[in-house]
Amino acid sequence: MSEAPNDGRPGLLDGKVALVVGASRGIGAVTARALARAGAKVMLAARDGTALEAVADGIRREGHEARAATVDVGDEASVGHLIGRLLDVFGRLDVAFNNATDGSTPRPLADMDVDAFDRAIRTNIRGTFLGMKHQIPAMLATGGGSIINMASLAGVQGVANLAGYVTGKAGVIALTKVAALDYADRGVRVNVLAPGPILTHHLEAAGEAAQRAAALATPMRRVGASAEIADAVLWLASDKSSFVTGVTLPIDGGQSAGAKPERIFRQPQDQAQAG
Numbered sequence: 001m002s003e004a005p006n007d008g009r010p011g012l013l014d015g016k017v018a019l020v021v022g023a024s025r026g027i028g029a030v031t032a033r034a035l036a037r038a039g040a041k042v043m044l045a046a047r048d049g050t051a052l053e054a055v056a057d058g059i060r061r062e063g064h065e066a067r068a069a070t071v072d073v074g075d076e077a078s079v080g081h082l083i084g085r086l087l088d089v090f091g092r093l094d095v096a097f098n099n100a101t102d103g104s105t106p107r108p109l110a111d112m113d114v115d116a117f118d119r120a121i122r123t124n125i126r127g128t129f130l131g132m133k134h135q136i137p138a139m140l141a142t143g144g145g146s147i148i149n150m151a152s153l154a155g156v157q158g159v160a161n162l163a164g165y166v167t168g169k170a171g172v173i174a175l176t177k178v179a180a181l182d183y184a185d186r187g188v189r190v191n192v193l194a195p196g197p198i199l200t201h202h203l204e205a206a207g208e209a210a211q212r213a214a215a216l217a218t219p220m221r222r223v224g225a226s227a228e229i230a231d232a233v234l235w236l237a238s239d240k241s242s243f244v245t246g247v248t249l250p251i252d253g254g255q256s257a258g259a260k261p262e263r264i265f266r267q268p269q270d271q272a273q274a275g
Helices: 026-037 051-061 077-091 114-140 163-184 201-206 210-218 226-237 268-274
Strands: 017-021 043-046 066-070 095-098 145-148 188-195 248-252
Touching: 017 026, 017 077, 026 043, 026 051, 026 095, 026 210, 026 226, 043 051, 043 077, 043 114, 051 066, 066 077, 077 114, 077 268, 095 114, 095 226, 114 145, 114 163, 114 188, 188 210, 188 226, 201 210, 226 248
Parallel strands: 017 043, 017 095, 043 066, 095 145, 145 188, 188 248
Antiparallel strands: none
8 A cells, every 4th residue: 555645534633632752754753644634733752853843844834733842752751841841832632642662673582682672661661651641640631532552563462583672562552451441431541553564664674575575474465554553543532432442453454363374375476476
């Protein structure tokens, strides 16, 4: 599927204020634009202030309201400052998409650098925890809201040689379930996305052979687009998902459903394509 612009479902989020963490590129940037096109006022946050401001400026040029702020998701003071600034500017918080992530160079567990493991845990688990810790009180103050966290199919199924990333994403799923249960009766819904292979800058950089292999690993035989992740965020952010909380939503072309027989007993044409 091509990375076509997401139309944002105009009017779906009119009057809402949304925060997108990890919005400087890729899925975060596409989702921030989709939220704005759906009517939300958007605060974009990430480490890279220059790239972040470029995304926010593009949203403003479309006629939507967007602000940008740098944040270190693993630092509580930085996260607290971000939420404080958002409330100063917009006065409320209705939607939060916690999309910051940190992977590592693939290595067997015993060969993995401890600092690399710690960085993955700091960004994925600590970052998601601190984000929700400060987002939830802001939402409770105005009657509730929706938090969408970003995990991965890797956090559900596991992937060899990615101990930090897999552990971090599994932790995000666990935190999501706890937060959903803690606040289900107080108007705050918390859900988590578990994407399979998505055509982001990481997969693009890996080359065509890696992209073909990723496509063949899904029953739909293609990789996903960032706009398809944004569509899921829009639904979970809106009142159309008002009875949905604590859910881990795979967006993976059917990969989490299991293997098709031809994936086990591969067809000659597939072998040729993957070669």
